[in-house]
Amino acid sequence: MDKLKVGIIGTGLAFSRLHYPAYQELSDKFEIVALCDPEPDKTRPWAERLGLGGNNVYTDYRPMLWRGDINVFDIMVPIEHNFRVTEDVARAISHQPGRAIICEKPLAANYEQARAHAELPRRYGVPIMIAENYRYSEEINIIRDLVRQKRIGNPIYFIHNRVTCFPEDMLKNEFAREEWRQHPVFAGGVIMDSGVHDVAALRHIFGAIDKLQSFGVPQHDDFAPYAVINVNIRFKSGVTGQFSFYSAGKEMQRPLIGLRIFGTAGMIYLEEKDCGTINIAYNDGRAEQINYRPQRGYYNELLNLYNAMAGREVISVTPEMEYGDAKTILDMLRSARDGSTIAVDGGHDYIPAYRSAHQPDFEFQQLSWH
Template sequence: MDKLKVGIIGTGLAFERLHYPAYQELSDKYEIVALCDPEPDKTRQWVDRLGIRGDSIYTDYRPMLWRNDINIFDVMVPIEHNYRVTEDIARTLAHQPGKAIICEKPLASNYEQARAHAELPRKYGIPIMIAENYRYNEDINIIRDVIRQKKVGDVVYFIQNKVVNFPHDMLKNKFARTEWRQHPVFHGGVIMDTGVHDVAGIRHIFGAIDRLQAFGVPQNDDFAPYAIVTVNMQFKSGTIGQFSFYCSGKEMQRPLIGMRIFGTGGMIYLEERDCGVINVVHDDGNREQIPYRPQRGYYNELLNLYNAMFGKETIAVTPEMEFGDAKTILDMLRSIRENKIVSVDLTENYIPTYQYGNATAQFEFHQTGWH
């Protein structure tokens, strides 16, 4: 089986804890052949671990782009650099068969860059996958299927409460310890960085959002402009819901509020993404518990890209789709600032501008030898 050769751009925590374990599990499909990070200390630890030669270690990603033996460029840089670095790669690799880009979420930090990022695949003729793992997680997809199968009747409304104790996490060996997250230069801080996951999951389950109204409690901390954001959403399907994101404290009571979905024939309850079970309770008193494997999004997204590169699937999460997730967060922040209801999705259904294997844009795989 052919392996896709990968060049890593950014070797921080996202690579170490999220992407690298998935590459290990898919070692029959991917091989990491080059690393880039502006801080040499970050790449040094990987040289022996991955068996990569010194001439395949870079502090500037641009020389790496001219290597014919790399198929996939995996971008894991601070959020404010996502669009610029991805656009630079896409422009350099324009219309080259057998090349693709992975970019971490969110795809950009403002409206203008997010919209421009969404146009990159069509503009440069190169496939791009956004690593939004929530859209690939088993729990989100199971809930989506339960709703589509109307196991709880027609969905009427939902509530979801997410709590992140960023002030505590920033003192631990966690993502919050990074300087660019503690003092972000992108809109929303941790609300954008972490909250976009939850928004992606919500939009994946319930579809397009017609409009929203958000409220926030301001705080003086750099990591987020608001300690808590709560937003009312009306979906084009007719479903309504409430999402709350509290980033400055703890939820002490168990079970957690989590996600609770109410239908005409029952309800769905997911306490948290790592609990491993989805509870479905029917109005007639019957109950079922659906088990799932937590944190499979990173594996599933890489498997999806691999199959797409060989023409077996379409990329599930493209920049066009992730634009809607990022825009929703930006619309929430705008609604708070301007104290008004904001329209979100202009169309009811997401239709990708390119697909693998169709007549309009075929991307075939051919094996070839931030500042």
């Protein structure tokens, strides 16, 4: 298959730090041919770097949609704009073979938009991939397969603790310094923006959620309604556990609590996503370590889209799947606010198809929908 021509909508940090390095690595499969950002100062250096003339640079994405040479529109805009922009693109390229959309996570700002976003592929006949890199990362897929292969026996419960200091990150981290993150107009603030990754990982490992109940410590800072949110979760598989997201402090000791999964024959431990090692401790005293390459989700998601458009795979992370991730965060927030226990997933579990590329240390299984 020839290179896919890509139109970029939003040339901020998500493009420069996350997507562009993956496009560089897959330069034999993708070519960026157009850029759009309402701030010309952002597109100008990229146009020079990519050798794009002025007719390929836009401040309004809508004229770009009528170009016949673009196969993929990669949308990287603030969360509150995700649904509107994606629907505009889907409508414009409706039922046109050989064209697809990438949308960053979370796919929408509230329940209504998230549910509508989930319907876009069917409504407009357009393939849409949600760039939820945790579902494409090597470590989460290895852990998912370890659990499903019962390497630690039957899974019983988990602990997942995520700590980030957003107030400090605002001063030194360029992502947290974004105005739309400090004063969000979407539900949950940083709990939605960052916590949805952790929820996606848990749902990828354990499947659909039966019920959850949350408690939170309210705060007055705009970046999140709660300093911490603590959630009890029961999955439809019977696994239970606790997820905590603390957005206003630090975890000082090492090793971190991280993600710990306990089974009848042992436990799996991932300290944090960039540590490069998954630890397994068995009840009989044996121990095992599995190495992985951190931060491969961005590469794997683009490769999945390329192979899907070539007819070799299905898109692994669809809006329908990401709706479940976003809904889970929204349900957590609602439970913390109302004190209620909430039924999350109404349907049966699913197993997303996933194909790993260039994984020498661990063999992923090719799974299919059922």
